[in-house]
Amino acid sequence: MTRWLPALAATLFALAIWQAVVSLTDLPRFILPGPLLVAETWWQSRWLIAEHTAVTALEVLIGLACGAVLGVATALQLASSRIARVLVQPMLVFTQALPVFALAPILTLWLGYGLWSKVAMAVLIIYFPITAAFFDGLMRTPVGYLDLARTMQASPRAVLWHIRVPAALPQLASGLRLAAVYAPIGAVIGEWVGASKGLGYLMLLANGRAKTDLMFAAMLTLGVLSVLLHLAMRRATRRMAGER
């Protein structure tokens, strides 16, 4: 608990400065609303925000699950086949050089305004970090383990499942933790481009109507959602990461 106290104090301090700036300068509320106003708006619009949060959270969770499955499968395939490495790896790196955000409109065109274009966006963003982290772990198995397995006449398949995969789980855990932070960004980008629900849509809508306080309320909710997701993922992958 004491770990959180400094962070809490720093946050309160930042909020106080924010409020002080707004009160002293008398900025119009559509330029910069103060934290008190944002809090008030958040409370008044809580059901609206909750509804949109639920949509975004669902997109993120489905995206995380699909991205994790795809990433793990790709890493396993790459690790167990030299041909796959030669053929796919350069392509995988190249896709990372493309601005994934630019794909959002075309995803909306292909998959529609609903849930799946946002899920696809989240998957696109987290797929590479998960694949890269797990693959890296699979390729860095301590040589001594592999020597030992060889003297025990283990098949490559057995080595993969009994040694390389368990030895790579801490790296997979890092990849998943990173993905938990990235996935909401993907979903929100998808919502910006074309949606009728979700926090990204709500932010855009509020901004367009000069309801800056609502925009801030939605944005902070998104931040809290991301942090909670990250903490939940941290907890869920504790054993995997080899932590106590």
Added chain:
Amino acid sequence: MTPAPAITVAGSASIDGVSLFAPLVLTLEAAQWTCLLGGSGVGKSTVLRLIAGLETGADFSGTITASDSSPVAARVAYMAQDDLLFPWASVAQNVALGARLRGEQVDLARLDDLLRRVRLTDHAAKRPAELSGGQRQRVALARTLMEDKPVVLLDEPFSALDARTRADMQELAAELLAGRTVLLVTHDPAEAARLGHSIQVMTAGGLTAVAPPTEEMPRAVDDAATLECQAVLLRMLREGGQ
């Protein structure tokens, strides 16, 4: 276990055209301990890895043969300086690794017996991280024995242990590996003098056989002949290193 064969390594090795060791002939007598003693970088681990069929990074030209003419690499068990225990698996799972890797049924009676013989029965369910260095190396010894191979290759397995634990481990290994053809690669003259039925000193000049003390191994650490042998070996190492 099938009867322990004698193993003969004959040949030379080079790395990128530079000679690692000149042509040599090393014979591991059947069911005996052969200690291969040498400083760092003379290629003694390479010899062991060649017998084990492991990657060495060197080009070996020569032969590795068993006295019964059967292939060698499939009949060896291997133990290294690093205990190579899997941190995610329990002690018992680590000991039973070979069977799991080959998809075979684990011989539980044998597992229990080996854990008892290395005095780790009470620790069977623990993770390696909960054990001391000596206990971890006893798990590695049990895993080596669990393989029940006639040839056992030991690559400096005791060198990371403290003096007392090392002496204990040497005696335990001597007791438990009796009847197998053992190659012990070591840089410790005292270890070679205690454990070798035959002792070969490996230097840049090649192999030199040294007569071990007449007493049966494992010899007492304070045995006069053993200490004298240790001194002879150390002198050879220092002269060979010039």
